[in-house]
Amino acid sequence: VTADEAYGQVSRLRLWMEEHDIHHVVAVPKSQTVITMDLGQERAHRLIADLPEQAWERLSCADGAHGPRVYDWARADIRPWREPGKGHWLLARRSITDPEELAYYICFADENTTLVELARVAASRWAVEECFQAAKNETGLDHYQVRGYRAWYRHITLSMAALAFLVRLRQGVQKGDQNTPRACV
Structure with a gap:
């Protein structure tokens, strides 16, 4: 996977x-x-554009910095040849404030998986992205100049361990925990 490819674009994966x-x-x-x-091929945005308005459901799938993240979500069945009991969908997330702003996801799960569950899983990505952003800002996750995998791995591991320490330290300070290690000044 190259830097300009999203993992979802890699059909092999x-x-x-x-x-x-x-x-x-x-x-x-x-x-x-x-x-x-119907065994045709269609681009994601065209397939979703053809869905009726009643296919969309307004869901709050995660809490953000400013309260619940609420979007309209819809899905369309894709890939008719599938393993029994499994489902394939194209999922779309539409902004409430700007209906032209859409995000698309390809999904694979048990055939009885609900739209709510698919939206919840899609939204879980935000927590991961926020974690990596915090690691970049607070522990220098993105400040490495290495040439080999082992050096990169050591840097990333140390950075994430430092972030875990800081999170635990903050939790203890907020709760007044006497067993929480204190930061050296």
Whole structure:
């Protein structure tokens, strides 16, 4: 996977996860081509644009810095040839304030997986991104100049361990925990 590719765009990765029964919700661009239920091919944004308005459901799937993150969500079945009991969907998230702002995801899970569950999994990405942003800001996760994997791995491991320490330290300070290590000044 190159830097300009999203993991969801790599069909080899999605197929590998399916072969190993790893359920997933992966982001894809609006230009992503999917196999429709009539065995045609369609770009994600066109398939979603054809959905009726009643296909959209307003959901709060995660809390953000400014309260609940509320979006309209819809899904369309894709890939009619599938393993029994499994489902494939194209999931879309639409901004309430700007309906032209959409995000797309390809999903694989049990056939009875609800739209609410797919939206919850798609939204869990925000927590991961916030964690990495905090690590970049507070422990220098992105400040490495290494040439080899081992050096990179050591830097990343140390940075994430430092972030875990800081989180634990903050939790203890907020609770007044006497056993929490104090930072050296």
